[in-house]
Amino acid sequence: MTTASASAGAVVERSGTATAYPRYLAGKLGGAAVSLFAVLVTSFFLFRIIPGDPVKAMTQGVPTSAEQLATLRRQFGLDLPLWQQFTDYCAKALTGDLGMSYQFRAPVGELVAQKLPATLLLTGVAVVIYSALGLWLGTRSAWRHGGLGDRLNTGIALTLWSVPSFWLGLLLIIVFSVGIGPVPGMFPTGGMESGDETGLAYVIDVAHHMVLPVLTLVAVGYAQTLLVMRASLLDEMGGDYLTTARAKGLRDDLVRRRHAVPNALLPTITMIFINLGHVAAGSILVETVFSWPGLGGLFYQALSVPDLPLVQGLFVVFAGAMILMNLLADLLYPLLDPRVGR
Amino acid sequence: MxxxxxxxxxxxxxxxxxxxxxxxxxxxxxxxxxxxxxxxxxxxxxxxxxxxxxxxxxxxxxxxxxxxxxxxxxxxxxxxxxxxxxASIVFQGAMHSLNAVHRIGDQIAEPLLVHRQATPPAARRRVGELLEHVGLPTARADAYPHELSGGQRQRVMIAMALACDxxxxxxxxxxxxxxxxxxxxILRLIExxxxxxxxxxxxxxxxxxxxxxxxxxxxxxxxxxxxxxxxxxxxxxxxxxxxxxxxxxxxxxxxxxxxxxxxxxxxGDPPDPAALPSGCTFHPRCPVALEVCASEDPPLAEAAPGHRSACVLTTGSRP
Known part of the structure; x- marks a missing residue:
């Protein structure tokens, strides 16, 4: 009797999970599409609130007649009514065309494609390193919470977190690039490459240039992952299922690795993906200090004109990366926690 | 012994x-x-x-x-x-005593593997036997705890407690x-x-x-x-x-x-273990407490054959 009803329940539940995941997937994809559209709308109107006439900015310092200004406006479609500019912009954005930069006179997509790899490389490597470091140290801290190791760990992480990244970057340049006292200058002051290397030598050269900016980003960034992992693992540590695991005769490290950490991972994974979403935007401050040829610097240049199509385009790219990473995190959750998405 | x-x-x-x-x-x-x-x-x-x-x-x-x-x-x-x-334990409230992110079959097999009582394939067979013992279909080994009812989870706990004999x-x-x-x-099952x-x-x-x-x-x-x-x-x-x-x-x-x-x-409420009453700890709530109860804490002593009690009224020192 019990067996029969239980197996009937099993059949129902199994068919339930079979349809639940596609529905979960469709929901998340739909949500991402809506967010992306909202980003398109916001980016268009937001940057039209910025004061300044783009045509006047383009021709700054050059004597220009009223006719020439009007020609420029026509050329960039700025003479059309706002709603028509908006529909044109949306239609083009859907085909992947983000418009023409005013100051570089080049397609926005091309400009972004040029600078994107450098940024992805720098921040991508930094995020991967500081996420791993934060997860590891956060787990250790929580498992022996209140001890000397925990206090040292969180103390150092919090101190580094409060340090401004540009200041730390400059300090590292002074000590390790310029050299101070007995410390020789062993790393380049900035840029991404020396310019004359090829093959393996080129890879080593780029890695050499990356050391200091990555170190800066990791030092300032890992505390966040550490603290979130520590807090969520502490939440799990009172869990009855950990007593069960200990009662079964598991070693302490197995109780931690196999039982506690998988349950504590969800909030930390969310944050790691948010950080990965920031990868495209890079770090304007660190890229500036180390003259890194990435998107951060491009965004700064675009804002000072204002180069509307470029600013809009970058905004859409940054937000799109964030939406994509959130979507990936959502798709990953059901694999980490069977209770999600059913 | x-x-x-x-x-x-x-x-x-x-x-x-x-x-x-x-x-x-x-x-x-x-x-x-x-x-x-x-x-x-x-x-x-x-x-x-x-x-x-x-x-x-x-x-x-x-x-x-x-x-x-x-x-x-x-x-x-x-x-x-x-x-x-x-010795194994069947914990209360099997909702929280099972790990939510692991399949129940793996959780039942875990002690067998930890104590090296079975190889992984043998452990899987044993899990099937144990689930049948407690009245759950073998296929439920692939379920997660949240997919089971409270009674089913308690059955899983019992199967797990039996795993290593x-x-x-x-x-x-x-x-x-x-x-x-x-x-x-569940009581009948345990018995x-x-x-x-x-x-x-x-x-x-x-x-x-x-x-x-x-x-x-x-x-x-x-x-x-x-x-x-x-x-x-x-x-x-x-x-x-x-x-x-x-x-x-x-x-x-x-x-x-x-x-x-x-x-x-x-x-009344049970006493706070950090501030126990003097004498017999039950005397403030006891309906038949005597004066001596506030100062004297009687040991457990035979009150009837094979039946011990810790009360001045049952240990013969009745006034």
Whole structure:
């Protein structure tokens, strides 16, 4: 009797999970599409609130007649009514065309494609390193919470977190690039490459240039992952299922690795993906200090004109990366926690 | 020799919070002992102490002899080997006692693999057998805890406790969160499995009626001490200690309409273990307390054949 009803329940539940995941997937994809559209709308109107006439900015310092200004406006479609500019912009954005930069006179997509790899490389490597470091140290801290190791760990992480990244970057340049006292200058002051290397030598050269900016980003960034992992693992540590695991005769490290950490991972994974979403935007401050040829610097240049199509385009790219990473995190959750998405 | 022999066990938290105070209990192989008491009387602390599962802040003294070997002085390696293989625990509220992110089959197989009692394929077969034993279809091994009902989860806990063929199972409030029908099913299941496999059982509950129904002997705990201990029916039907009487009167009796209409509760709250009353710790709530009770704490002594009680009224020093 019990067996029969239980197996009937099993059949129902199994068919339930079979349809639940596609529905979960469709929901998340739909949500991402809506967010992306909202980003398109916001980016268009937001940057039209910025004061300044783009045509006047383009021709700054050059004597220009009223006719020439009007020609420029026509050329960039700025003479059309706002709603028509908006529909044109949306239609083009859907085909992947983000418009023409005013100051570089080049397609926005091309400009972004040029600078994107450098940024992805720098921040991508930094995020991967500081996420791993934060997860590891956060787990250790929580498992022996209140001890000397925990206090040292969180103390150092919090101190580094409060340090401004540009200041730390400059300090590292002074000590390790310029050299101070007995410390020789062993790393380049900035840029991404020396310019004359090829093959393996080129890879080593780029890695050499990356050391200091990555170190800066990791030092300032890992505390966040550490603290979130520590807090969520502490939440799990009172869990009855950990007593069960200990009662079964598991070693302490197995109780931690196999039982506690998988349950504590969800909030930390969310944050790691948010950080990965920031990868495209890079770090304007660190890229500036180390003259890194990435998107951060491009965004700064675009804002000072204002180069509307470029600013809009970058905004859409940054937000799109964030939406994509959130979507990936959502798709990953059901694999980490069977209770999600059913 | 007794399978489990607890001698003068005390558990203290901090400086003076005594959760368990000088408990002596024995369980013979294959027999069933029930431990009853209100929330906070120390019965769950006692259960966790049996396998040294209490937090590091708890200080234990006395002896817990499991098959003649003292659990409290075991080395860590030996203790881990005894955990689950020598004695296993069915925890209360199986919702939180199972790990939400692992399949139940893997959780049942885990102790088999940890104690090297089976290879992975053999463990998988054993999981299937165990699930059938507790009345669940073998296919449920692939389910996650949240896909099961409360009763099914408790069955999984029982299957898990049986995995390594332990000689003792401790069941800590195994039916508390379940509705009455499922509660009866689970109790029958535990009873049937332990008697089939000649496993000793220590069952802990606040429900004296449930314990009297399942166990051979019954111990009543109050403020960290055993105040009454004897044959299950005798303790339930003819309690000697005033607290034992109050506890058995608190549950309506089947077939006795008078007690169902007027179950008698006990006024007041159990005492704070950090600030216990002087003398007999029960005297502030005791309906028949005497003057001496405020100063004298009588030891557990024979009040009827095989039936001990810790009360001045039952130990012959009646004035």
């Amino acid at each position: 007794n399978l489990l022999d607890i001698r003068n066990l005390s558990v203290t938290y901090g400086t003076d919070t005594a959760a368990v105070r000088g408990v002596d209990l024995t369980v013979e192989a294959g027999r069933k002992l029930g431990i009853a008491g209100e929330s906070g009387c120390g019965k769950s602390t006692l259960a966790l102490a049996l396998l040294r599962l209490l937090p590091a802040s708890a200080r234990l003294s006395g002896q817990i002899l499991l098959d003649g070997e003292d659990v409290l002085t075991m080395k860590w390696g030996r203790l881990r080997a005894v955990r689950w293989a020598g 332990p000689r003792l199972i401790v069941a800590d409030e195994p039916t508390t969160a379940l509705d009455v029908m499922i509660q009866a099913q 049937q499995l332990v008697s089939e496999q000649n496993i000793a059982l220590v069952m802990i509950s606040h429900d004296l009626a449930v314990l009297a129904d399942t166990c051979d002997r019954l111990a009543v705990m109050y403020a960290g001490r055993i105040v009454e201990e004897g044959p299950a029916r005798a303790v339930y039907d003819a309690a000697q200690h005033p607290y034992g009487r109050a506890l058995s009167a608190a549950f309506p009796r089947i077939g006795d309409p008078a007690s169902r209409r007027a179950p008698r509760g006990l006024p």
